[in-house]
Amino acid sequence: MVSARTGEEIESLGDLLAELGGVSPDRVRLRPAPGTATVKDVVRLLHKHKRKFELVDGTLVEKPLGAKESFLAIELGFLLKEWNRANGNVGMILGADGPMTFMGGLVRIPDVSFTLWSRVPGRTVPAEAVPDLAPDLAVEVLSASNTPAEMERKLKEYFLSEVQLVWFIDPKQRTVTVYTSPDDATALTAKDTLTGGDLLPGFAVKVADLFAQLPADAPTPKAAKPKPAKKPKKRK
DSSP states (O other): OOSOOOTTTOOSHHHHHHHTTSOOGGGBOOSSOTTOOOHHHHHHHHHHHOOOEEEETTEEEEOOOOHHHHHHHHHHHHHHHHHHHHTTOOEEEEOTTOOEEOGGGOEEOOSEEEEEGGGSGGGSOOSSSSOSOOOSEEEEEOOTTOOHHHHHHHHHHHHHTTOOEEEEEETTTTEEEEEEETTEEEEEOTTSEEEETTTEEEEEEEHHHHTTTSOOOOOOOOOOOOOOOOOOOOOO
């Protein structure tokens, strides 16, 4: 693990939330108790309640959902699928229902992932609901409930699990940050083009096109100006 503390060191809910990256307590499931959850719990909740939980240090942390996030994930997945077909079907593409088990029983759910078939046993989609397999590309579409510390931890875990390329898609800022390591990042804006580098040669999409159908952010309302205090009436 990147930064897993022992049970003796995590003495409060605050300790637990800090270890998970400062996530909201609403995203942490208490049954089964934090520290005791397993991959089976991830599968059970996904199938029974249609809720997506990642497994971090034995704790179930809910994956945020949203229309904008889903739209961007499907749009990018479609573009990757087109590229994959045009290049001879070289890899497996999974969406946000495709959890994967990384090091130490860690389960993460990229919004989109791409894994070269050469790394997939039998070159067929794994039979397991949560395969023990890290992708070559992991895409995360950021939501309002994602914290910087949470995403920093996730980024480190991806690269420790030998992911080659990570894309953080930010709907609010309309940017794409491309990571080739936790410390090597390129921030792309509307004027730039997202490419696949050595992993996805020839893949390209304009960042502006990726966000083109998102609604414009509502303007921040102006703070109401305080009314001037009335002058006290003079006594007669």
